[in-house]
Amino acid sequence: MITTDTSIIWEKDGQSCWETKDETLYEFPQCWAVCPNCNGEGTTVNAAFDGMSLSEIDPSDADDFVENLRSGVYDVACAACEGRTTVKACDLSILSPDHLEEYETALFECRRDAAIREH
Numbered sequence: 001m002i003t004t005d006t007s008i009i010w011e012k013d014g015q016s017c018w019e020t021k022d023e024t025l026y027e028f029p030q031c032w033a034v035c036p037n038c039n040g041e042g043t044t045v046n047a048a049f050d051g052m053s054l055s056e057i058d059p060s061d062a063d064d065f066v067e068n069l070r071s072g073v074y075d076v077a078c079a080a081c082e083g084r085t086t087v088k089a090c091d092l093s094i095l096s097p098d099h100l101e102e103y104e105t106a107l108f109e110c111r112r113d114a115a116i117r118e119h
């Protein structure tokens with residue numbers, strides 16, 4: 001099981017580590033995985049245009065805008081992989097089943113807390 005979500009994994013001496021509640025320290029083997037942010041494209045549409053609707057654009061510019069958008073004029077290097085198309089990932093398969101469950105619970109709680117902070 002490969003994950004690119006390092007929310008609760010920390011780096012120690014170049015190793016990706018995670019410690020369980022019973023203080024078992026795991027060092028995950030690292031590998032490269034297709035970047036989930038840009039799906040391996042290496043570029044993403046500039047966030048400034050994300051969710052922008054055509055009604056916000058002067059109708060006389062709308063055609064140019066759509067044309068440019070399609071041809072990638074507004075694309076920027078992906079923030080997650082910096083254009084490499086792959087990101088560092090961790091192999092979670094070394095976790096015991098119990099610890100994998102604990103890991104997933106911890107990750108869920110981390111995401112939930114982050115979501116609460118955002119609101």
Ligand SMILES: [Zn+2]
Nearest residue numbers: 035038078081
């Ligand atoms: Zn990327």
